[in-house]
């Protein structure tokens with residue numbers, strides 16, 4: 001099943017490097033600007049900073065200066081964004097610099113809108129998004145670059161870009177008028193052209209290749225199946241109606257916050273228990289819907305809920321992996337390998353072990369999965385930060401995840417084989433089900449997974465926008481501590497197996513990244529991990545990840561916060577978090 005080839009708009013590899021013809025290129029002189037180093041996922045700053053003279057233009061030009069010319073000269077690049085404030089202005093700047101550097105064609109989503117997974121499906125380009133960070137004049141903006149197979153640019157490129165931002169002196173800008181982004185169609189300027197495209201159609205085609213839409217439709221159009229998708233006034237608002245309603249027959253009121261807004265309706269478009277509280281309240285209300293999902297600013301994150309039940313992202317990827325081969329046509333010959341980010345719980349490790357699949361632990365950041373996918377070593381992966389995906393594209397994918405899980409209530413067993421993961425899980429559990437019998441729910445599926453594999457209790461505490469100085473000192477203090485730590489050291493009731501600051505060697509290209517998170521791993525498999533977020537735009541966000549494995553089924557129903565209390569207390573005392581940051585409460589708990 002070749003799902004991406006039809007979408008390939010990879011930059012032409014033609015070696016004839018022609019200068020742009022028929023348009024005038026202005027050479028704009030500029031000076032280096034400090035601080036343009038990309039974080040976990042692109043360059044993210046306050047809008048005010050991006051509006052400073054040449055701030056965005058410098059970075060875009062530095063990017064072109066970092067790429068081999070044959071990667072973009074006369075090639076096609078995609079441009080999309082999550083609809084946030086400043087995207088319109090930014091689109092025009094990016095288009096002019098792309099033309100000025102010899103790009104042949106820009107495909108841009110209508111109104112500048114295109115989700116991160118959709119841009120990734122199109123094999124590379126620019127994404128104007130600060131993902132799940134709030135938008136508006138006072139808030140955040142961001143830019144990400146995806147490379148030729150659609151994966152986030154690797155550090156080898158982002159490091160070069162940063163280097164070039166420090167020595168830049170000239171921006172090449174095409175002297176063309178602003179492009180009308182509101183009308184579909186092609187506009188030519190000499191031998192450069194811009195095509196305004198429908199951001200949904202190619203992505204929808206990809207989804208139709210991965211999933212059985214008829215089957216999903218037969219469920220979503222049933223009146224007793226209640227489904228809710230919360231687009232959080234972000235980019236998936238543009239996708240939800242065409243896909244869920246028009247194509248799959250869901251009722252219009254199953255989409256909430258479905259209109260993309262420049263400030264996300266004053267919201268924080270991050271699908272977690274804190275920021276998607278509206279959805280959580282609906283799902284936990286008496287007689288709530290059967291299935292709920294939400295997606296973030298740019299459409300790559302997801303949260304999944306059953307009625308009164310939250311599926312942790314770490315469990316979600318493990319459950320998908322455990323059932324993929326049986327259940328999803330795309331994986332009929334079995335997943336090639338599984339991977340998670342280092343702080344994500346070990347639930348996936350247990351599935352890999354049982355299925356005898358290659359397994360990889362990478363640093364936080366989706367970009368680290370790309371090489372493994374390109375090398376054919378990895379099919380399914382996920383992160384605790386509400387990302388799940390597969391090698392159908394090179395980004396995590398919120399709608400893919402929702403589609404994957406929606407059909408859990410389909411009752412026509414004969415059709416269920418080899419269709420969708422959650423569908424098959426339910427099909428197996430409902431083998432003897434007669435019409436009218438109670439169906440197996442999302443909660444039942446997860447609990448049965450725990451029975452087989454054990455439960456990895458997991459929680460993350462975030463302390464957002466701390467003073468950088470204190471947060472950095474805390475990390476330094478922890479680094480010193482782990483460098484002295486010895487196996488067998490006692491930490492309360494826990495015995496240290498090892499402690500380190502995570503280093504990753506990419507098995508494909510041998511590149512090494514260090515200082516990716518401080519881990520205390522105890523002999524019973526429990527872990528405490530400390531990191532500073534790489535996606536914030538102001539101050540420092542401290543993340544503490546806490547995990548404990550529990551094989552005893554009688555304890556699986558426990559609330560994670562209660563089960564993890566001793567480890568959480570230990571994490572706070574070991575790190576002296578309160579002394580260093582002055583915080584006594586996290587801002588977000590997931």
Ligand code: G6P
Nearest residue numbers: 040041365366383385533534535
């Ligand atoms: C983005 C990235 C993810 C990452 C997440 C959290 O969504 O695509 O790969 O896990 O941010 O990153 P952070 O550095 O803020 O913990």
Ligand code: ZN
Nearest residue numbers: 131298300301
């Ligand atoms: Zn995102």
